[in-house]
Amino acid sequence: MTKTNNLMADPAGSFFSVEGGEIRARGVELEAKAAALSASINVEAALSASINVVGSYTYTDAEYTTDTTYKGNTPAQVPKHMASLWGDYTFFDGPLSGLTLGTGGRFTGSSYGDPANSFKVGSYTVVDALVRYDLARVGMAGSNVALHVNNLFDREYVASCFQTYGCFWGAERQVVATATFRF
16 A cells, blocks of 8 residues: 655755655455354253454554655554454353353554654553343343453553654553343
8 A cells, every 4th residue: 555645844945844755555464263162061962152263463564665854764653563362252051141251452563653763652462351141041132231341451551652742642441331232
């Protein structure tokens, strides 16, 4: 992917910016999913649980290819590596029937904090969790209630910077309750 007409310093030396820069980004995104069902040990061999796992990885090589000041540098806020892994377990049988428990992590690699590449913003990993109950078990097919927790361990981290004076803290722990009803 190539972004053209990116603002860059005026080659004539004025204090203005001109369109004419170019940023190129190349990379690869991979995702894998796996699901498994387990059978309970009884005469009917009914399904008792479901396990789902999803993993992803992204590699990005971004560079200023045309620029009066930053040619060859990596744009700010663009990590080379990102990855995530999520798994959940759903009970179909017994007293926990309809309950889903899930957890996963999101990794964001280090990135440069400014276009001059004068400093780096460190990598970080956060963990998320989920508890969901399928209300079909109580006669409300297609409906559920859930509790999602992002940044479960309330990790403090710098998410990104765009200059030495402009950085942003990552999101604190967030707890979100949802109810979905389908008629």
